[in-house]
Amino acid sequence: MMQYWLDHSNEGTIQEMMLDSEAETLSEDEQAEILGLLPSLDGLRVLELGAGIGRFTGAIADTAEHVTAVDFMEKFLLENKAKNGTRTNVKFEQADVTNLSYPNNSFHLVFSNWLFMYLAEDELKALADKILCWLRPGGYLFFRESCFQQSGNAERDFNPTIYRTPADYNHIMEEASDELEVPGGERHGFDLVMSKSVQVYVEMRNNRYQLCWLMQKTCRKANNGSMQKFLDTRQYHRNSILRYERVFGRGFISSGGIESTKEILSQLNLQPGERVLDVGCGIGGGDFYMAKTFGVDVLGIDLSSNMVEIALERSREENTPRVQFEVCDATKREFREGMFDVIYSRDTILHISDKLALLQKFHKWLKPGGRILITDYCCGDRPWSDGFSTYVKERGYALCTVSAYGKTLQDAGFSEVQATDLTSKFVKCLHKELACVETIREGFVKDFSQAGYDEIVNVWRQKAERCAAGEQKWGMLLGTKPTLNNNQTI
Numbered sequence: 137m138m139q140y141w142l143d144h145s146n147e148g149t150i151q152e153m154m155l156d157s158e159a160e161t162l163s164e165d166e167q168a169e170i171l172g173l174l175p176s177l178d179g180l181r182v183l184e185l186g187a188g189i190g191r192f193t194g195a196i197a198d199t200a201e202h203v204t205a206v207d208f209m210e211k212f213l214l215e216n217k218a219k220n221g222t223r224t225n226v227k228f229e230q231a232d233v234t235n236l237s238y239p240n241n242s243f244h245l246v247f248s249n250w251l252f253m254y255l256a257e258d259e260l261k262a263l264a265d266k267i268l269c270w271l272r273p274g275g276y277l278f279f280r281e282s283c284f285q286q287s288g289n290a291e292r293d294f295n296p297t298i299y300r301t302p303a304d305y306n307h308i309m310e311e312a313s314d315e316l317e318v319p320g321g322e323r324h325g326f327d328l329v330m331s332k333s334v335q336v337y338v339e340m341r342n343n344r345y346q347l348c349w350l351m352q353k354t355c356r357k358a359n360n361g362s363m364q365k366f367l368d369t370r371q372y373h374r375n376s377i378l379r380y381e382r383v384f385g386r387g388f389i390s391s392g393g394i395e396s397t398k399e400i401l402s403q404l405n406l407q408p409g410e411r412v413l414d415v416g417c418g419i420g421g422g423d424f425y426m427a428k429t430f431g432v433d434v435l436g437i438d439l440s441s442n443m444v445e446i447a448l449e450r451s452r453e454e455n456t457p458r459v460q461f462e463v464c465d466a467t468k469r470e471f472r473e474g475m476f477d478v479i480y481s482r483d484t485i486l487h488i489s490d491k492l493a494l495l496q497k498f499h500k501w502l503k504p505g506g507r508i509l510i511t512d513y514c515c516g517d518r519p520w521s522d523g524f525s526t527y528v529k530e531r532g533y534a535l536c537t538v539s540a541y542g543k544t545l546q547d548a549g550f551s552e553v554q555a556t557d558l559t560s561k562f563v564k565c566l567h568k569e570l571a572c573v574e575t576i577r578e579g580f581v582k583d584f585s586q587a588g589y590d591e592i593v594n595v596w597r598q599k600a601e602r603c604a605a606g607e608q609k610w611g612m613l614l615g616t617k618p619t620l621n622n623n624q625t626i
Contacts, residue, residue, distance in 0.1 A: 387421025416484025
């Protein structure tokens with residue numbers, strides 16, 4: 137690795153640092169985008185790993201209380217010092233990051249831009265554990281990496297870079313632990329705030345595989361992982377997603393597939409150029425359809441990294457630049473006020489217990505006059521049967537009645553609220569999908585196994601039975617963010 141960077145640090149230029157002859161063109165817009173994804177830096181103590189020639193050091197130091205800038209290569213660090221050495225709140229350190237040591241709780245933010253892909257898996261796992269220790273509780277880790285393929289166009293005689301998948305990074309960070317028990321038998325771990333493609337590379341290079349992550353140090357019960365881990369390892373592991381897709385149709389993992397999507401979207405009167413946020417986008421079928429049919433720009437977000445990884449794979453086939461994807465926790469993510477014309481969500485918010493808080497965020501993110509459309513699993517009145525209670529608990533669902541859901545939408549500030557019980561339509565979809573999967577049984581079993589086929593059939597039949605018993609419901613919620621005559625939001 138030392139030799140690799142000696143070959144690419146002779147002049148200490150930005151072209152060498154980014155391994156790209158067009159680095160100056162890319163850098164300015166890219167820097168602004170990356171910095172815009174960080175939490176507020178005001179008064180923070182920041183550790184910058186792989187600081188290089190200081191592309192980000194000065195900008196971070198403009199706001200942060202302190203920056204420790206670390207890099208492996210002397211030439212790069214000297215260039216950084218030449219740019220930022222007069223700043224009294226910056227400390228420079230030449231070191232191999234695998235050998236770093238700092239006291240626990242030293243920093244509010246650890247920032248890394250193109251570093252982890254140069255570390256072997258055991259080195260990265262050890263560093264992730266250390267970063268958890270160095271961060272204060274509630275602190276953040278931001279990192280950006282090249283996934284699947286290289287980004288720059290510089291010629292390389294040899295290339296020791298490890299081009300991991302996004303799921304690889306998610307797994308490594310999910311398993312990180314500071315091994316410091318805190319009161320209540322809890323430990324610290326990383327919770328995902330967001331992961332997304334760097335938009336500058338999408339627009340200028342058609343490269344969706346420059347990805348960045350924002351993660352937060354949080355407490356969790358011993359032996360319990362995050363909701364993302366639950367989704368990716370249990371409910372939505374890759375094989376499970378592909379089985380669902382086989383039932384619902386290419387690109388879809390929600391009830392009714394493309395047919396129900398067309399019918400439901402007809403309620404929104406989408407207009408060309410509008411910006412749509414799809415919360416719980418799955419593998420992107422609805423987003424591709426919206427962009428191609430209505431000419432809207434869609435940001436699809438999902439907490440399951442497996443979902444978004446498949447959506448990114450599908451995006452290469454669909455070739456729709458109007459659609460972008462992001463792995464994030466909608467309860468932690470922040471978008472600017474009035475950013476979207478429409479918020480759309482299919483069978484996702486059932487995982488969220490504090491629906492009011494999330495719907496209030498949606499209200500904030502919408503423009504005045506913006507629309508919201510949600511379909512979701514709901515429930516009948518209590519008391520529930522033991523079987524239904526167990527089902528809800530095992531799935532991690534937080535269900536309410538359709539009417540209560542509509543009331544929550546109103547409480548969040550939406551007007552013109554419609555709360556419609558679509559359970560009968562849901563049951564028709566279930567029976568239609570059961571008939572469909574029967575016709576493709578041979579191919580399904582060949583691709584996924586007999587056990588996989590039996591599971592799908594049993595799950596669908598159980599849903600129909602719960603609906604017939606009046607315990608499981610399917611609701612559609614519509615609402616509008618109101619405006620006053622002077623265009624001020626109510």
